[in-house]
Amino acid sequence: NAGVTQTPKFQVLKTGQSMTLQCAQDMNHNSMYWYRQDPGMGLRLIYYSASEGTTDKGEVPNGYNVSRLNKREFSLRLESAAPSQTSVYFCASKERLAGGGDEQFFGPGTRLTVL
């Protein structure tokens, strides 16, 4: 199992450019998430998808769009990149655990710089 994979690993954009971050999981999980990580601010949820065909806004959705292409894939799109979107982006999928908890499995991250 590859787990959660993300592409690209690194990206540099100019202000106003667009790009799509790709994420795929091979664990047959229903729920998937996109986070951004900034120093001193922890992980903040951008968008999530509880199941195939559904998406919902998280804490910081402005400037982003998502597509849940199928059960495996969940992409994040920046339509017009801004320097404030410079961050490390993580995709995750969630597994229910016995006993009622759950575990999120994270990808390796995409390090994005917007100039």
Add this chain to the structure above:
Amino acid sequence: QQQVKQSPQSLIVQKGGISIINCAYENTAFDYFPWYQQFPGKGPALLIAIRPDVSEKKEGRFTISFNKSAKQFSLHIMDSQPGDSATYFCAASRRGLPGSRLTFGEGTQLTVNP
């Protein structure tokens, strides 16, 4: 609005010492409190988690203490090792909801000196 507050922001401990990281939450609907560990250049990974029906959970050198009335929980790392050097995030969520969301604390960068 940060619903989970974590402290300290950074922590330096000597090998063999005890590392303690604290978190406080606001939303009384939270009923699941995991800790995630992140090594440089990697994504976070689940370390240990607790439900509010118990006051303590121990897994090896890692222990979560939970105080429901104070809405606080903490991670204790006993006999800290250089390999424990990482960033630790506390989190909180409501179990059982489809697509249930984790709310993370700000993170603590732990350095264990040899």
